[in-house]
Amino acid sequence: MPDTVTTQAAATAADTTAGPLLRVEDLKVHFPVLKGVVVQKQVATVKAVDGVSFTLNRGETLGLVGESGCGKSTTGLAILRMLKPTSGRIVFEGEDIARHDKGRMRRVRQRLQMVYQDPYGSLDPRMKVGDIVGEPLVVHGVAGDKAAYRARIAELIRLVGLLPDMAERYPHEFSGGQRQRIGIARALALNPSLIICDEPVSALDVSIQAQVVNLFMELQERLGLAYLFIAHDLSVVRHISNRIAVMYLGRIVEIATRDQLYKEPLHPYTQALMAAVPIPDPVLEATRPQQIITGEVPSALRPPPGCRFHPRCPHATATCKTEDPPLRDRSGGRAVACHLHA
């Protein structure tokens, strides 16, 4: 059977090559905090995502890292339009989808898919694996006749490294790593150009993570996929990403290519994150300077004034306490939001 997945992906890559695949401009996702039972009054706003901008090219992986509450998952959900953006533009394949209604999003979603963190919670336990993988085809009315549908499911299951006869089995018969492969097969069913992956390997055992990371990279090479790879594990993100954006309290504080970011992190928060990650080498760890920053991420309900990182920043000056640093472009395509690098 010809590899239809590859050819289709190549064809679509050819017809819209101008511009980045995804351009997010000043995206804001704010949640109202309501009080009252009968008459509800908005008493505060959680600015989960507060002015995020980035681009993602075809076939590229952009890592989105940060600690809990930084807004990385909310950014992903807003791009998928599973959450309503408060403002901003989300230009996907040349089309601003930020205000699309359900019907128009349905069409877009064929090209924009998602892989979830929890391989146990994201598969319907009552459905056979083949039907899980094939469901997007049915939902979008592209399943074709029975033979074509079956063949496509078999192809997808093989593509993620499982055996076609596994289509007749149920999710509980599979391990966490295999379930994640099933989730990936489902995401690939409609030939997307972008997959948003939210912590796709963090629930997996260490020895299985590498299998799934390698699968993501192989699929990218074969199908020309782009990934927005949301994760907290800086070692995994470094391995898989071409470029990386670091988020803190709803903002991107630094965005750079992988080598720039890991060789020379500029933002003090990026530096702190790197220093906090232990390297599996006791000899190296014994000599590595241990600069551990103090404090925890403040509540997004009351972000600090000025630079949001200043209460934890070892280099904070008077300016940092009052003035919010914008994300400024620097040479080499990187950008930093820090007064120290103005």
Added chain:
Amino acid sequence: MAVVSEQTLTAPRPAPAPAKAPLLQVRDLVTTFRTDRGKVVAVDRVSFDVARGETVAIVGESGSGKSVTALSILRLIPNPPGRIEQGEVLFDGRDLLKLSDAEVRAIRGNSIAMIFQEPMSSLNPALTVGMQVGEPANLHRKASWATAFARAKELLSKAAIPDAGSRLNSYPHQYSGGMRQRVMIAMALACDPKLIIADEPTTALDVTVQAQILALLKQLTREANSSLILITHDLGVVARYADRVVVMYGGRIVETAPAIDLYTKPRHPYTRGLMASIPRLDGDTGQRLVPIEGQPPDLANLPKGCAFAPRCQSATDRCRQERPPLEAVSDRHYKACFLDA
């Protein structure tokens, strides 16, 4: 075969608690669970020592038996379905498995303390933090509540909780995740334990907070010359904090060595596989990771021989038929593998 693995680690069997004996000696520990699929051996003939002041990491993936080993030491295995079938847990020369329930309760939270992964579910939501941190002093040291509260304040400050005095009357939900884990550490330190067992103490925390908590735990145990058993799946954490490492797979110890030996000269194919499969912050980029193929072992259906044999590139017929004993490769380095690698 139990005898073989025991001999390799114990020979000669130490006399009861001379001054230089290890603080904790686990010998041939077997813990089983009754499940729908039959009896599962979660910990299978596990033996290891923890010296005074030493940090020993127990590393393994889910189902490797690392947490059950820790819970067995403190006799916290729910029975039924669990049961400690055999073995010895010699703590300061006394076999904890032979003590009465009351005697074990007098040790828990006193000379052996435990820190769990999820601080929110280990703290009582209805009691103030001051009461919970003061309780061990009140319970084990018979201190008055006034003294216990003063002790709690001191412990919370030690655990770097800012403004400890005024936070004694707060409840756990008023603390952040990192602060709750500091409370757990303060509780663990309450009675100057000789041994602290920390089961994935930072897995639920953010990276920067994880670094803070582990550094604090290490610093405080060092100051008190306490021993620490650190249970984790993170080989980076092990490299940063452990003196010695026990690697578990399928309920068994597959390798144990001083941390530097384990990382520079791993001898078991599983340990090697783990090292090759993890991306490093300073590793080569653009290179494929080398995963361990196959799936984690099913404890209810373990192979006859070596538990790792189905995933091992170098497995022979012998590996599939016979279980390899834990044997010394050098002074303090042991592996359970037939291959001479």
